[in-house]
Structures are given as structure tokens and as C-alpha cells.
Amino acid sequence: MNNISIKCLKSEKIESGSIYSQFLINSLNAGQGITIGNLLRRVLLSDIGGTTITAVRIAGVRDEFSIIPGVREDILEILLNLKGVVLKSKTRDPEFGRLKIQGPAVITANSIQLPSNLEIVNPNHYIATISTSNCLEIEFKFEYGTGYKLAGQTFADKSEDFLQIDAVFMPVQKVDFKIENVYDNSNYITERLFFDVWTNGSISPEDAVSTASKFIIDLFSSLRKNNVIQGTNEFNTQDNKSPLDPHTNIAIEELQLSVRAYNCLKRAQINTIGDLLEYSPEKLQELKNFGRKSADEVFTTLKTKLGIVLK
Template sequence: MQQHYYKFWRDLIKPRGFDVDTDSLTDTYGRFSVRPLERGYGVTLGNSLRRVLLSSMMGSAVSAVKLEGVLHEFSTMPDVLEDVTDIILNLKEVRFRQYDSNQKTLRISKQGPGTVTAADIQLTDQVEVLNPHQHIATLGKEGKFEAEIVVTFERGYREAEEHKEELPVGYIAVDSLHSPIRRVNYQVSDARVGQRTDYDALELEVWTDGSLKPEEAVSLGSKILKEQLQVFVTFDEDIEPKEEEEQTSTPRLNENLFRSVDDLELSVRSMNCLKNANIRQIGELVARSEAEMLKTKNFGRKSLNEIKDILGKMGLSLGMKIEGWPPPGWDPNNPHRPGATESNETAAAAGNAGAATGMGGMSDPMGGGGTPPTHQ
């Protein structure tokens, strides 16, 4: 790998973490957010995750049915209100959670009068019905319901024709939707880092049938994307740039230590407290203990917990003893890392000014720009 390649990804801003809205989180719905992202990455990641979640998650569904005395789906059953087509449609609405990936054959046996629901399905230890109140059929006084249903664990959608070759005589093939994902929505908004407000914030909403929790679905979808993209990486990722090792004899410090406390996006009250305490950079903040912070004027437990939570997502905490901090030549009044020359700082400032006026000389590599609409 050429030594300069690492600069392609090392200088890109990384999200602070994966935030879950615990107030609205259920077994069937989850809202998640990631910020900050480079401009354009919100749409890139949001759309990719949405497509993978809708197409690639695995789940259980009814793929075939055998009804006593029935030869095809256009038949009727004695003293049963619904015809066979309606019964099959009702069975397709039953949602299962399987604890293994093997095909299951389950039975239903009921004598009328009464109704047949998903709760009447005779289950095994490896299968659970998630909607036991799902209606299947209505039986009259002489009605009798004897059925076998085949449940398979697969990915995506399969037409009935695909199941027919695998079935014994007497079974009716059913087209089946195995995906546990019911809906995915993403939205991209602006995120602020320091004085810049053109970064992306991605919000993702996921609805499932309950067989797979939304947070698990997002994790699995991300893993699938990672595995698929890994084939494109054709260099050794373990190679460290020698030039950087030779340039410094001090321990490698967390880059976040040199960032301004403005990047933490704290509440106004917390930010005012830090300014009053003359804390400008994150490195200065983590060097303070909790007790020291609580002595700051107007700084209470709420502000303390807010700061601890954000620092934790960055791999930092209050009261840290960091080897090599502060580094030689460090100036708390200078927001830049030691070693940055005046010419470099001037060039960086000029580049930022050019980008702000649309004359930076580089177009948006992701084709991003404004805030895209919600995608459902």
C-alpha cells in the first residue's frame, strides 16, 4: 500500500456513535441517529442500509398448506364460512419467530362451532407465534378444521411456483414473504461541528414484525454491507504509515483531545459553564475530575451527566490521566495541534473560506448539498 493512502480515510470525520431513541423503542419499532457524517454520506449510508434491510433480512413464513378434503385453492370446506383462498390469505398473515433455520410442519385440529386462530397452531419448542389472535377460519356446528402448514426460514419473497417442486402430493404451495422488515424510513439533516454546519446527520426509522428487533436488524444490515464491501479493499489495512512514526517520539494521542469543546454540541448552559471555567479544548475538559467540575459556578448534575455521556461515546471520560498530555509546545489558546505551521493554518482557513463561497476548487464528491427529502 502506498504510504499516503491512509490519508484518504483518516482525515474524514467519524460519527460520535449510534444513538437509540429509547423512549420510542419497542420490539417492532426503533428510531436511530448517527452524527456527524461527511457531507453526502447521510444519503449514501441511509439509502444503502434501507435497501439491504428491505431485501436481505431472513424470517419465517408459511410456504405450503394441506387442508383435509381439499385438492386445490379454489375449493370450499363443509360448514366453514371462509373459502380456501381466504383461509390461505389468513395463514399468510401469521408471523413466526424461529430459533433455528430448519423447515417446520405444524398442525391445526379444531371442531366447530367456533373460530380458528393462530393460537390453535400446535407449536414445537423451536417456533413461536407472534400474533396468536390472527383469525384463520370460522367454523359452523358441523365444521371441522384439520390442516398441516409448512413454515420455512428464508430470505425475501418467494413465489408459490418455487415451492411446488419440493412439496408432497396434497399440499398447496403459497407465495411467501419472509422478510421481518415492514418499513424503513431515513432522513438527512444538517449537523454542526464547531463553526461548520454542513455536515450530515442521519436518522433511521425501522418497523419490523417483532421476530427481529429493530436494533438487531440495523446491526445485521450493517454487517452485510461491510462483508460485501470488504472484497473491494485490495491492500493490507494493517500497514502503518512509517512517515508518521518517524515524525513523532511522543505517544499517539486521541485526536479528539485537540478538538474544541464547541464540537461537543452541548446545551447552552453547559457551554457557558465551560467558557466561564476557561476550558477551550476537550483535552482540558477530560483532565478535570467530576468534583472539580461540580465546583464550577452554575454547573450541576444535569450538565455533568450530559458531558459524561458525550465523552463516553468518544472513548473519553472526566478525570483521565493521559500519558503525553499536554504535549510539548501545546498552547491552550491555540485551537490547532502542536506542529501546525502558520502557513498550514492560513491555507486551511483559505480553503474553508473558498468552500463557503463556492470557489474552493472542489465539488461535492458525494453529490450532496441540501437536505434531501424523507425516503420511505
Template sequence: MDDLCIKCLKSENHATGVMYGQFLIDALKIGQGITIGNLLRRVLLSEIGGTSISAVRIAGTSHEFSTLPGIREDVLEILLNLKGVTLKDTTQKTKFGRLKVQGPAIVTAAQIQLPDELKIINPTHYIATIADSNVLEIEFQFDYGTSYKLATQTFKEKSNDFLEMDTIYMPVQKVNFKIKNIYDNFNQVKEQLIIEIWTNGSISPGDSITEAAKIITHMFSSITHSTFIEKNYEVTNDEVSGNIDPNTNIPIEELQLPVRAYNCLKRAQINTVGELLKYSPEQLQEIKNFGRKSADEVFAALKNKLGITLT
């Protein structure tokens, strides 16, 4: 294979902090476009790391479904809003921050007190509204990771522990690619790979594709330097089982549901797409406060985001 050349065709920075980039990889042999495109897309979405709020401690709360005096949002809505805070980190260590605001006030991400290594990309992001002279006080834990992590701990009565959050670390939000056939100077058919990348602003699309290429290079480099040891072993049925649904462990946060539908599912202890798919459309509508409109929103999100249609 000839050395690949990548060009940036388009670059955009949106007011929300989202960054977009379009890139061209030229003069590929037939079939190489889809191979490289699929590999880059998977690595960009699952291997590029980021820092997010992983746990919180909110003063005056006993569980995640409680309410706070003088605060318009309940705890679950505050947690949902906090998931939208985008952070850029210069290290990969666990860090802590704090927020303390006295009302009346509108609380945004800019009011979070952070260590020097952290920077908020979307400081105007809304968190909560405080009425009168009430106080909202939150302590934060920030962690670095890849992909996403489901919470394994919930509030306990009279506990001083942090409440773990379902955390999405992925700075790359979306990746698309398409392939075009062209003719070179010798009238031979070649492929062009056009790849589009959207990030949350904590990393640029150009840096993310460079990081993905480094990960791929390191992965295959370790294979080429490996010494093979011949060993025969019997493969069990568990090892060859291929019926695991890839959507099982996807958190419902990735569906980007409206607040009402999201809160109803969380209250019903439905945290992942796998758990959601166990419910029929009729069973979903039996969930408390979960009406036909919320059901339609869930069906549409499943179809648009994951291509899943409930029957």
C-alpha cells in the same frame, strides 16, 4: 471516515406485534447521509431473513379455489389469512406444524401446534370461522428465507402434496430515512441521518439495523481481501440490458389489496405486479366479479405503494 455513532431516538411496540424504531447517525460528511441511508434501506428490505408459512395441506380440498363444508372462508381466503401469521424462529431449518379445530369455533394463530423452536408473534391473528361441528385440519411447512418467493406448484387432483404459497419472508416491513444539515463546533456543515424502521415483531428494529450492518461489513470485507485477476471479455447485449422493470416479480400480496380484489386477480392467474401491469384499466374491469370499486382499489394501491399510475 470517523467511527459512526448510532443512537435510538424512539422505540414503540404495537398491539398487533409491529415494532417501530427511530435511529440517528450523527456527524456525517456532506453526501454520506444519502449513501448510507440508501444502502441500509436496501439491505434491511432484501437481505434480513425470516421464517414464514411456505406450504400447506388442507384436509378435504382438491384445489385452491375450493370451499370447505361448514367453513365461512373459502380456501383462497384461508391462504390469504395465513400469510398474516408472524413467526419467530431460533433456527433456519424447515419445520412442520399442524392445526385441527372442531367447531363451532373461531380459529386463530394461537391454535397452530408448533415445534419448540418456533413462536407466534400475533397469536390472536384471525384465520377462519367454523360453523356447527365441522372440522378444519391443516398441516403447515415453515421455511426460512429472504425477500419473497412466488409459488411454483398448485393443487393437483387427488394429490397428497403440499400446496406452495406465495411467501414473504421479510421481517422488515418499511424503512424511511431523512437527512438534516447541521453545523459542528468548528462551524462546518455536517449531515445527520435519521432512519425509521418498522418490523413485523419477529426481530426488533435495533437488531435488524445491527444485522444489516454486519451484512454490509461482510460484503465489503470480502472485496478488500480479494485478489484481482485481469481478464478482458466482451460484454453481450443481454448483459447490459437495462430495460428490466424492477416491479416485474413483486407479488401482488405486497399491494395489500382488499380480499375481493385480491381473490379476483388470483383467479385470473395474476400473481405479480408485472402480470398486473399487462392489463389496461378497461381489461381489468372485464375480469369476472372485478367491478369499478375493485379497480379503483388496485389503482390506488399501485400508486401509493409503488408510485405506478395505470393509463
């Protein structure tokens, strides 16, 4: 792995606030491209942390099925819209913010009053519309984390006043890579790795790749410093346990369904892919307001994103 270099070929900011960059890693030995590409991709998507809204307290609202007089959206739609607010944080400590607006008004992310440690990346992101002179008051809780957490897993201390939100902390939205062979005059083969990274704007792809690389180095450095412990047979009693489906705990938010299909699933307490797979196609279509069009959308998304085909 001599003379390996990484270069940013292009970088651009997308209108939504997302950032895209393409990188080139040169002078890899044959077979190393797929190893480095897969490792970087997995770390970028699962181990890079971010800050997001994890709970809200809305004045006069006790649960997600309540209605706010004068507000066009229901509570579930507002919570779903809040999941799209992208935050950049200088701290990993929990923070609080608030919003208080007198209608009529269109509420966007820049209406949220934040502590000095937080910054909103997409200030024009839509949240709700107040069509009357009513006042909407919301308190927000922001937390730092990695991956995603279901609403019930987010807090150690629960409060009846707060509505918890399924939190997606991942700032890296998508990672692709491809490998090309390079031949020299003596027919010696090396590889070059093209790496494409999309982030939500809270971190640049360059910083994300740097952070992921440091994570990998620290991980293997700790393995190298520790002596290998000789194995025992103590774990043999676990051998008969069936392996867990890797998709079981993935939140349905990862499917990025339409608002109608998403709301129907949430009302039926379908929060994860594991919950969804317990339903047959026929049983799924029996859900209230869940028609054939929504069912086709779910089946197609499961197949294209996760390779799951419901029989």
C-alpha cells in the same frame, strides 16, 4: 467518518405485534447521510431473512378453489389470512406444524401446534370460523428465506397434497430516513441521519440494523480481499438485451389490496406486477366480480406505492 455513533431515540411495540424504533447516526461528513441511509434501507428490506408458512395441507381439500363444509371462509381467504401469521424461529431448517379443531369455533394463530423451535408473535391473528360441528384439520410447512417467493418457486419437491402459498419472508416492513445538516462555529458542515424502522415483531429493529450492518461489512470485506479481475469483451453479446423492469417479479401481495380485489386477481392467475401490467384498465375491469371500485383501488395503489401509472 471519525466519532460516528448510533443511538436508539425511541422504541415502541404496536398493538398488532409490530415494533417501531427510531435511530440517530451522528457526525457524518457531508453527503454520507444519503449513502448510508439508502444502503441500510435496501439491505434491511431485501436481505434480512425470516420464517413463514409456505404450504398447507387441508384434510379433504385438493385445490384452492375447494369449499370446506361448515367453514365461513373459502380456501383463498384462509390462505390469505395465514400469510398474516408472524413467526419467530431459532432454526433455518424446514419445520412442520398442525391444527385440528372441532367446531363450532373461531380459529386464531394460537391454535396451531408448533415445534419447539418456532414461536408465534401474533397469537390472536384471525384465520377462520367453523360454524358447525365439523372438524378442520390443517398441516403447515414453515421455511426460512429472504425476500419473497411465488408459490411455484418455493419447493424443489412438489406434493399434490400441499397447497403452496406465495411466501413473504421479509421481517422488516418499512424503513424511512431523513438527513439534517449540523453547523459548527467555523461553519463546517456535518450531517446526522434519523432512521425509522418498522418490523413485524419477529425481530427487533435494533437486531435488524445490527444484522444489516454486519451484512454490509462482510460484503465489502470480501470485495476488498479479492483482487480486481481485468474485464474482457466476452459479455458484449449481451449488450443488446433490453433491461428488465424492476417491478416485474414483485408479488401482488406487496400491494396489500383488499380481499375482494386480491382474490379476483389471483383467480385470473395474476400473481405478479408483471402479470398485472399486461392488462389494460378496460381489460382489467372485465374480470369476473372485478368492478370499478376494485379497479380504482389497484390503479391508486400502483401509483402511490410503485409510481406506476396505467394508461
